Amino acid sequence: MIEEKDGEKTRHIAKPRQKYDEADRKKIEKRYKEKTLLVCGIGPDEFNRVSACESAKGIWDCLKTSHEGTKKVKESKIDMLTSLNEYFKMKEGETINEMFTKLSCITNELRNLGEPISMSKQVRKVLRILPKS
Structure with missing residues (x-):
């Protein structure tokens, strides 16, 4: 993500793949591994609950709420x-x-x-x- 400041507003713009450096690639790989570990450890019913989550944190929070509740x-x-x-x-x-x-x-x-x-x-x-x- 690239932050662009326009006056007082800050907006996040996705960085084009051509501009990815090694640190970006490692972050993406780490996030992918985190999500994969969580998804591989759950059954099909739970997978349906978390399939829309975009991050490992989102998956974890969804699983925690569904098992422990609020x-x-x-x-x-x-x-x-x-x-x-x-x-x-x-x-x-x-x-x-x-x-x-x-x-x-x-x-x-x-x-x-x-x-x-x-x-x-x-x-x-x-x-x-x-x-x-």
């Missing part, structure tokens, strides 16, 4: 998962393995949303909810 949605998810974790109990007839898998899903989702639960708290939780038998 800040308010993220906070609501954290509140809901924290509540599920606090009131989690082992159901009658449930095996320890099944119970631990369910609890792990909750703690993993919290960790992914930026609210990790320490391993010692997880262990204490499991020991508290185990049946006396």
